[in-house]
Amino acid sequence: MILTRYMKWLAVIWIFLLTVPAYGEDMRAAYKKAKADYEAALAEAKASEERILKDRASLERKIKELKSEIKGLNQDINAMHSEYQRLKKEEIKLSQKKIEGEMDIKELIGTVRVVARDLETIVSQSFLTARFPEHRKMLKPILKKDRFPGLDDLKTITNLFFKLMKSSGEVVLYKGPFVNRSGIEQNGNILTIGGFTAAYTTGGETGFLNYSEGSHRLFALSALPSWTIRRNLKQYMKGKSEDVYLDLSKGAALRQITHKLTLAEQIKKGGIIVWPILLIGLVALILIVERGIFLKRVHTNTDRLMGKVNELASKGKWEECRELLLRERKKGPVHNILMNGLKNRHQERETLESVMQESILKELPRLERFLPALNTLAAIAPLLGLLGTVTGMISTFHVITLYGTGDPRMMSGGISEALVTTELGLAVAIPVMLMHAFLRRRVEHIVGDMEEKAVALVNIILKEKNK
Numbered sequence: 001m002i003l004t005r006y007m008k009w010l011a012v013i014w015i016f017l018l019t020v021p022a023y024g025e026d027m028r029a030a031y032k033k034a035k036a037d038y039e040a041a042l043a044e045a046k047a048s049e050e051r052i053l054k055d056r057a058s059l060e061r062k063i064k065e066l067k068s069e070i071k072g073l074n075q076d077i078n079a080m081h082s083e084y085q086r087l088k089k090e091e092i093k094l095s096q097k098k099i100e101g102e103m104d105i106k107e108l109i110g111t112v113r114v115v116a117r118d119l120e121t122i123v124s125q126s127f128l129t130a131r132f133p134e135h136r137k138m139l140k141p142i143l144k145k146d147r148f149p150g151l152d153d154l155k156t157i158t159n160l161f162f163k164l165m166k167s168s169g170e171v172v173l174y175k176g177p178f179v180n181r182s183g184i185e186q187n188g189n190i191l192t193i194g195g196f197t198a199a200y201t202t203g204g205e206t207g208f209l210n211y212s213e214g215s216h217r218l219f220a221l222s223a224l225p226s227w228t229i230r231r232n233l234k235q236y237m238k239g240k241s242e243d244v245y246l247d248l249s250k251g252a253a254l255r256q257i258t259h260k261l262t263l264a265e266q267i268k269k270g271g272i273i274v275w276p277i278l279l280i281g282l283v284a285l286i287l288i289v290e291r292g293i294f295l296k297r298v299h300t301n302t303d304r305l306m307g308k309v310n311e312l313a314s315k316g317k318w319e320e321c322r323e324l325l326l327r328e329r330k331k332g333p334v335h336n337i338l339m340n341g342l343k344n345r346h347q348e349r350e351t352l353e354s355v356m357q358e359s360i361l362k363e364l365p366r367l368e369r370f371l372p373a374l375n376t377l378a379a380i381a382p383l384l385g386l387l388g389t390v391t392g393m394i395s396t397f398h399v400i401t402l403y404g405t406g407d408p409r410m411m412s413g414g415i416s417e418a419l420v421t422t423e424l425g426l427a428v429a430i431p432v433m434l435m436h437a438f439l440r441r442r443v444e445h446i447v448g449d450m451e452e453k454a455v456a457l458v459n460i461i462l463k464e465k466n467k
Helices: 002-018 027-125 134-139 151-167 227-237 263-269 274-314 318-328 333-343 349-367 371-403 408-465
Strands: 171-179 185-193 197-201 206-212 217-220
Touching: 027 134, 027 151, 134 151, 185 227, 197 217, 197 227, 206 227, 274 318, 274 333, 274 371, 274 408, 318 333, 333 349, 333 408, 349 408, 371 408
Parallel strands: 171 217
Antiparallel strands: 171 185, 185 197, 197 206, 206 217
């Protein structure tokens, strides 16, 4: 289409040139030349058109190929975009898995370190560490913060746990070092009973051991146990005994041996109220001893004198009865009763029985002497203990008011006073009450025995009188 328009313009120009007068001389030659040029131009234009059409077809094929290629590329782009989206989702999933894996690893590392730290605490607090010091060295590398625990570390922790469990159920006797009561390290026979109790024996001493977490060594208790316990430990270590004393509190109960207070120390902690209680106890003790001796002597004299007098009276030997009572020279209850009976042997039965009963009643206050005082002392002792408790609690609350409850040791003085006075008050009152009941029963027994023997004497006197 472009070529045809071009040819028309060439024809117009050519006609215009032919019509110009200045060039009219050789119109024929010019026409031929122009025609030749026109044909040449036309041929050239046709060739150009063919070439252009050929190029156009080639371009159209190329365009078609490019469109097909673009379509394929678009499909590839869509496929790659789908793949990209899929890979992006997969990346998100893998990232989440990575985060979860990292969290699991961190949690595992934290768990391993917590277990290792707990194990270190157990090892530090166990006196088996004194026997196996390498246990702490095995745990030190695992507890480092910049260390990633591996399978070897887990194996170490597991093996150490099983070793501790096995050792805690063993009874072992071995030679090893410990710090003696003088503070000097020495070797001796050490007995470990599981993870609870440790004891030692040397050439001349046997006792219990305590474990120090600071130095990781065994120390002998500053106070030795009783002779019975020491003998039991020696026999057990020699294999002569199957039983042994065991402290399940891992040394807490054994430490009470060193902190055991004496009676004097307890009394000092009781305050001023303790002294009246002790005075009451002392007075009560003196009265109990005096009454016990007195009643024992009265009971002995009752059986002996009344038996002899009744025997002589049954034979009518009144003068000998009188001489026997005079020889005794013991103005006791029995002596007085018998003398009154012999003096009034000529009276009637009712009068004689009344005289004997009156004599017994007259001697009764002497037998019951100090017993009401004992009863009173037994009642006062716990009341004084209660008074000490009240004063101790007042002192404790006064300390709380001034200093608060931050330091329990500041309140221990008032609490000790409260408890010690109550303890001593009851410790005095209970035996005094028991002895009062015993002495009261003893008096009743003696009075009953006297009444029985007095009735027997009355019967003998009346029998002799009726002969």
